[in-house]
Amino acid sequence: MLMTVAEAIIKYMQEEEGIEVIFGYPGGAVIGFYDALYNSSLKHVLVRHEQGAAHAADGYARSTGKVGVCVATSGPGATNLTTGIATAYMDSVPIVAITGQVKTSAIGKDSFQEVDTRGITMPITKHNYLITDPHEALRIVKEAFYIAKTGRKGPVLIDIPSDIFLSKIEYSVPSKVELLGYKPNYEPHPLQIKRAAQLIKESEKPIILAGGGVIASEASQELIKFAERINAPVVTTLMGKGAIPETHELSCGFIGMHGAAYANYAINDSDLIIAIGVRFSDRSTGKVETFAPNAKIIHIDIDPAEIGKNVQPYVPIVADAKRALEKLIEVVEPKTNPIWWEKIKDWKNKYPLRYRMSNEVIKPQYVIERIYELTKGEAIVVTEVGQNQMWAAQYYKVKRPRQFITSGGLGTMGFGFPAAIGAQIGNKDKVVIDIAGDGSIQMNIQELATAASEKLPVKIFILNNSCLGMVRQWQELFYERRYSCTLLDVAPDFEKLAEAYGAYGRRVEKIEELDEAIEWALNINDSPVIVDIKVNREENVFPMIPAGGSIDKMLID
Numbered sequence: 001m002l003m004t005v006a007e008a009i010i011k012y013m014q015e016e017e018g019i020e021v022i023f024g025y026p027g028g029a030v031i032g033f034y035d036a037l038y039n040s041s042l043k044h045v046l047v048r049h050e051q052g053a054a055h056a057a058d059g060y061a062r063s064t065g066k067v068g069v070c071v072a073t074s075g076p077g078a079t080n081l082t083t084g085i086a087t088a089y090m091d092s093v094p095i096v097a098i099t100g101q102v103k104t105s106a107i108g109k110d111s112f113q114e115v116d117t118r119g120i121t122m123p124i125t126k127h128n129y130l131i132t133d134p135h136e137a138l139r140i141v142k143e144a145f146y147i148a149k150t151g152r153k154g155p156v157l158i159d160i161p162s163d164i165f166l167s168k169i170e171y172s173v174p175s176k177v178e179l180l181g182y183k184p185n186y187e188p189h190p191l192q193i194k195r196a197a198q199l200i201k202e203s204e205k206p207i208i209l210a211g212g213g214v215i216a217s218e219a220s221q222e223l224i225k226f227a228e229r230i231n232a233p234v235v236t237t238l239m240g241k242g243a244i245p246e247t248h249e250l251s252c253g254f255i256g257m258h259g260a261a262y263a264n265y266a267i268n269d270s271d272l273i274i275a276i277g278v279r280f281s282d283r284s285t286g287k288v289e290t291f292a293p294n295a296k297i298i299h300i301d302i303d304p305a306e307i308g309k310n311v312q313p314y315v316p317i318v319a320d321a322k323r324a325l326e327k328l329i330e331v332v333e334p335k336t337n338p339i340w341w342e343k344i345k346d347w348k349n350k351y352p353l354r355y356r357m358s359n360e361v362i363k364p365q366y367v368i369e370r371i372y373e374l375t376k377g378e379a380i381v382v383t384e385v386g387q388n389q390m391w392a393a394q395y396y397k398v399k400r401p402r403q404f405i406t407s408g409g410l411g412t413m414g415f416g417f418p419a420a421i422g423a424q425i426g427n428k429d430k431v432v433i434d435i436a437g438d439g440s441i442q443m444n445i446q447e448l449a450t451a452a453s454e455k456l457p458v459k460i461f462i463l464n465n466s467c468l469g470m471v472r473q474w475q476e477l478f479y480e481r482r483y484s485c486t487l488l489d490v491a492p493d494f495e496k497l498a499e500a501y502g503a504y505g506r507r508v509e510k511i512e513e514l515d516e517a518i519e520w521a522l523n524i525n526d527s528p529v530i531v532d533i534k535v536n537r538e539e540n541v542f543p544m545i546p547a548g549g550s551i552d553k554m555l556i557d
Helices: 005-015 028-038 050-064 076-090 117-124 134-149 162-166 190-202 212-216 220-230 261-269 321-331 338-350 364-374 387-395 416-426 440-453 469-478 494-500 511-522
Strands: 002-004 021-024 043-046 068-072 095-101 127-130 156-161 168-170 206-210 234-236 251-254 272-276 296-301 315-318 380-383 432-437 459-464 504-508 529-534
Touching: 002 005, 005 028, 005 134, 005 162, 021 050, 021 416, 028 068, 028 095, 028 156, 028 162, 043 440, 050 068, 050 076, 050 095, 050 416, 050 440, 068 076, 076 095, 076 117, 095 117, 095 134, 095 162, 117 127, 117 156, 127 134, 134 156, 134 168, 156 162, 190 272, 190 296, 190 315, 190 321, 206 220, 206 261, 212 220, 212 321, 220 321, 234 261, 251 261, 261 338, 272 321, 296 321, 364 387, 364 432, 364 459, 364 511, 380 387, 380 416, 387 432, 387 459, 387 469, 416 432, 416 440, 432 440, 440 494, 459 511, 494 504, 494 529, 504 511, 511 529
Parallel strands: 021 043, 021 068, 068 095, 095 156, 127 156, 206 234, 206 272, 234 251, 272 296, 296 315, 380 432, 432 459, 459 529, 504 529
Antiparallel strands: 002 168
């Protein structure tokens, strides 16, 4: 069956990979692909900026566990994708990005809208391709999806010249993928499992540190079963939120720069850390030389490059988190750890997450608490980056994996709203909320047109403090309140802006207006909603570990 490469790629994505939706923005180098889409049943979501396409594909992937797909043209279209690709790379999210390229005869001649997309994205993709032979197209596309969703998941980019899209080929898909040198190891070594079980038996103060790898491997139930068997507290990284229900009696919140004080004290005082699907980033460990000085570490990760990169483990286990936990459950002996639990409960009592309530101003922490209570903890929560992100992480207790979506490793402002669009498309019957700041939301505010066009009822709650809150906080604490370029005294009327895009908008300036506005937003199901909430400008996120500080040396308030 002869067809164009563009038609063959679309057919393959639908029939072989089960792709239901792609996010993109057309241009000259991808016009052949978009022409093939014209008669296709594959849903395409037209974003208003290519960065929005990458973030939407990312949010779709994180919230569903499926591969997200985004498309952009050559040159600026491709470069606009790079921030979103880097975001997915840092957080190990499976997306496939398809970019157009100038025709093969024009490559390397500084042609109109030509950039070396493959070279630019090499450091921020798990793998990438430039297709120069149309007969290799389906093999490459099959490999791209395989690489994105296996092993340590991540983004893969396929750069396709415009003439390759239009070339005619036979539709013939390789029966399997064969990649020399790429053989992810899923099964843990039996000896390492035995060594880990012995360490757990000997420990008096064990703690489990669960990261995004637990969610990526669908290992939440195994994690809970394992934690209950050894009666160990479970802390998470920011990316691991949802790996265990935060209402579970063994859950102790997330650690790190703005983690709960009791979580940070617990991991730093432990004698054994069972780290699963984490990379021991600086935001989690603080000063690595002083991190958990008395703890032996069992590090389970599917990526061997992460073992020993930041923290040296006592027992390394290169394996899929789900398979490793299944094997550990089989061999570990039950434990109780009563003295350890007494100490943790004491820390929880002494150092709870807290803030000073006021009736004069709206406290952002209170806003998150009310959103949590009025949604009964069931919403999919997507965040922007900054103070809004940390307050959401602290005060919205998530119940399940893929419920809390945030840019962790790259810390990308502007991520939240387009990611929420992707999450809403992937979860049509669920409430999707974007917790935003007034700075971050403006970075991709144009995607209101996308959400309105698709009639997506994403709820955007802006914690509006008229400043770039997290940088301002640092300036207050460490730079004598020298607020250099962080005060946003000129800003749009977000209520009117929402209406201009055909969405709904509302402003909240008094605390007694808050609940009604939240409930109003939750009841709208045919359009995006902005609730602009005026909060205290000089409210800070605590606890806080100063840059380069030790995890147990926090500013509490």
